[in-house]
Every structure is written in C-alpha cells, then in structure tokens.
Amino acid sequence: MSNTPPSSPGEFELIRNYFCHGFPHSADTLLAIGDDASVVQPPAASQLVQSIDTQVADVHFPASAPAALIAQRALRCAVSDLAAMGATPQGFHLALTLPDSDSAWLTGFSSGLKKAAHELNIALIGGDTTRGKQRVISVAVQGWIKHDNTPLTRAAAEDGDGIYLSGPVGAAALALPQVLNNPADYSGLAQQYYFPAVHLSLGQALLGRASACIDVSDGLLQDAGHIARSSALQLHIDTQRVSVADDQQRALCLTGGDDYQLLLCGPATLLQPLTAVFPQLHHIGECRRGEPGVVLSATDALLQQLSEQSGFNHF
Template sequence: MSRQQPGSSEFELIQRCFTQGYPTDAATLLGIGDDASVIAPPADQHLAQSLDTQVADVHFPANAPAHLIAQRALRCAVSDLAAMGASPQGFLLGLTLPDNQPDWLDDFARGLRDAATACGITLLGGDTTRGPALVISLLVQGWVPALSHPRGLTRGGAQAGDDVWVSGCLGQAALALPMVLANPAIHTGLAAAYYYPAPRLTLGQSLLGIATAALDISDGLLQDAHHIATASAVNLALTGEHIPTAVALGHPGWPDCLSGGDDYELLFTAPADQQTRIATLAQQLDVPLTRIGQCQSKINDQQPTVTVLLQDQPVQLTTSGYQHF
C-alpha cells in the first residue's frame, strides 16, 4: 500500500487508510468507494442508527496518539447500539482534518480498524474534508428484531416498582481524565477505561425481553438516570452504598464517579421478578450487574426526580454531568 504524501488527494487517502482490514458484513452489497453504500436489510430486522461527533480538545486531547483517538471515537459511538439492544452492522465516518499528515492518518486508521474488529462493525463509507480543527463524526447502525422488539430498548418503558441496574464499575474514566490531560499518551490502568470503553453489545441484546428501559452512561450516572426518569415519567431512588464505583464511598473522588461520565456502561430497569434471570445473565456473560435502586411513582404533575440515598437518607450531589453547551 503506497504512502500518502502531503497534498495528495482525498481519494488516495481513502484508498490507503479506509478500504482494507475492516470486518465484512453479509448485508453490505456495496461499501466504501462509491457515492453511497447499499445495504440489504434482513426481512425480520429493523434498522437502528445513531450519530456521534467528537471534537478535538472538547471530547479528547488533540495531541493524543491518533490510534487512541480512533479507538475511543468508534467505541463510544457503538455503545449507543448496545443501549438499544442492537446488533452492529456498519458505520460511516466523517473526518475533518486541519492538515494532511501521513503518519497521523496511518495511526488513526490502525486504531479505527482495531476498534471496528473489536466491535464487529464494518466501515461503509464516509467523507473527509479540511477544516480548522479535528472533528470525527460517526454514524453507526445495527439491527433490532422487527417482530419481537421492533424499537429495541428505549429510555421510556420503566414502571414504578422496577429495579434499577447498572453494568460494570463507574468512575474509572472520570478519575483518569486528569492523568489523560497531563499525559495524553497514557492508556493503561484507569486510562484504559477512557480510551477503550467496551460497548456492552451482547448484554444489550440479551436484555431484550428483560429490561423495560435502558441507556448507556456517557454524561454521568445521575444525569443519564434523569433521562430514563423523564422519558418513563417515574422517580428513581438510588442506593448510594450499592453503586459500584472505582473508589469506595467516602473517598473524595466518589461523587465524581456518579457525575463524571465516559463510563459507557448500561443503566437499565427491569421488573423485580427478573432478578434471578439477571443474576444468571451476569454469570453467563461474565459482566458485573448490580441492582442499585428502584423506580417509584412520581407525584402528580411534579417533574421526575433522581435521588441518591445514603443510610436511607437523601443526599445532595451534583447531577449536572457533562454539559455540551
């Protein structure tokens, strides 16, 4: 494969970096290299799509190694499919570059291929352009069962009396952020959670028929819990002692684990009679699943609330999470 020289065309960039080494997909009749991709949807599936955009020095350090930027970008985008219970199919890449650096592009493409392989998702096409800052936009898509779960998992199905569950451990990426900002090349320890979030794809698919509502935690547990509360018109009462966090309750960083974001774990609700089934699922998938609270009826016309309880008493914690504006 030839090396791109500064000033070479967009088509040479695409040919070198984005045409080889990605997973293949039987539904893709025509992929990258033409004016559009052509997909043949299976008769028993609906298409789920999500668009995610990351901007340098807003969502990641601009001077981070390119392969780590690519890993983080695609994994974060695919996590939205996991939250819907979708099976990944393909993605489109929109890449805005301030300049044309062959070594950077090769490194970015390497990370993107590795992330695509890890997530089992194929590159369908996209667009590259020049602009004042590095911007990465990823449209990801996948399948949900058309007959049994035509809309997949949504945020709006929780009912009063449902349990609230979360996967994994919260706060690792948030606690790693100061280290990442100080040394963007670090990607071990807590920083691995920042650059290599693991989309809970198999878990999301397994929760179809079990969970009543779900989302992936990107902007912080407390803020994202409000999305379920609002969409489902219920209150959420969370038991602080039960929330799995990277540092123990009482540690100065514990509140950041609840509001810091970048976890990409699944927060979901399920009827209380599903507890044994969920515990079995956790063992089968080798994924920690923790029951952290309960959905409650909201009072009349009041706005839905999310409350954290410690020793059965409500505590005041910031719920702002990450703010885009």
C-alpha cells in the same frame, strides 16, 4: 469554496490508502466505499437502529492523544448507543475533518479504527473526508434488532421495576487528569477512558427483559434523570449499592461521564438471573411513581458533594 474541486485527487488517495482495506466485512452490505452512496440489504424482519456521534479535538479528546486511541474510542462510544438499544452492529459511515493529511496520524487512526471495528464486528461502509481547522470525527453507526423484539428505549420503565447498572462507574472521570496530562499513557484508569467497554452482549440479552436502558455517557445521575423524565417516573437509587471506581471519590464517580456502562430498568424477576451471566451487573434501586426525577438514598455528606458537581440536577 476554492476553485479546486472539494474532492481532490488527494482525498481519493487518502481514502484508498487508509480506509479501503482491513476492515471487517458485512454480509448485508451490497456496495461500500467508492460510489455516491453505500447500499445495504436489510435482513428480513429487522429494525434498523442508528446513531451519530461526534468527537472534537480538545473538546472530547486531547488533540495530542495517539490517533489509534482516539479512533477506537470514537467508534466504541458510538457503538455503545447501539448496545444501549439492544442492537447487533452492522456498519458505520465516517465523516472525518482534518487540518492536514499527516500520514503518521492517519496510519495510527486507521489502525485503531480497524482494531475496534473488528472487536465490535462492524463494517466501514462509507464516509467523507474534509479539511478544517481542527480534527472532528463523526461516526454514524447502525445495527439491527429483530422484529419480535422491542428496542430498549428510555421511555418505557415502569413503576416497580428494579434499576441495574452493568458495572462500576467513575473510572473515566477519575482518569481525566492523567489523560489531560499525558494523553499517550493509557495505563491504569486511563484504560477505562480510552477503551470503554461496549456492552453489546448484555444489551442484546436485555431484549424482552429490560423495560428501559441508556448508556451512561453524561454521568450516572444525569442519565438516570433522562430515564426518569422520559418514563415519567422517580428513579430511587441507593447510592451505597452503586459500584464505583473509588469509594473515596463517590460523588465524582456518580456524576462523572464517559464510562459507557449500561443503566437499565426492568422486573427484578427477569433481570436478577442475568447477574449469573454478567457478574458486574448489579441492583442499585427501584422505579416508583411520583414527580419525575432521581431520588437518592445518600448521606448528607455525599449529597453535599453531589450538589457541588455540575453533572447532577436533582429533578
């Protein structure tokens, strides 16, 4: 909108300085950053799995949080969607809107992004940087699933399937007061908020075993509702079986988001053996025919607390 070109020399320099070196490589990538587009060679007999995830300053993270934490959390949250499908990460495109080109912030952001990219083994293959009033981070991630496997969707749970959860929920929600109060402190519960586990190995192990899967970003009960409606089933959850970060705040743990545990359905005969390999994986209920929704076996007191939580619409 100005007469200066939208891609100023400053943008090229910024990309060269912060986003061109130190990221993992992908053997599938023929052309990465630096041209009009990237070029990727899909491996034979593979399906391409993709998700885009946006995080906005002061909406999804405190604007004053350390840039390295923000960057790595943004990438983790996006890659979690690949884990929930059973995919193996390949690469990502980054769209970064910034109010300024603060080099300390960019140095932190770049270093956090690289660290997470190495941990998750995902290459940065393209991007766009723009000016805007507040920081907006969009991460478009992708990965592969071999042809002979069916991606783990929300829609294929079946009557009689067991319901499992990859680990305890609630820590990220419990951490929110600390995160808001002191964004630079990533100790204790805030660790769960800033470094959510990305269950890539579990997701891949679920291929051919689970019928449905979702990552719990909106809260366990709400995300269970997504599977219930997509699969046209009732998800009966025994709330006492759900592993939570704090038993005294069970309702908040069941409805709080941002933990990125995997919630999955499938035959117990296929899923139960996985608990030997993934010890936090635990059985929390069953899928049954009926009006689609989530049915809880819970005490009156818990139900009362739950009805006061905004994250849960029963049915």
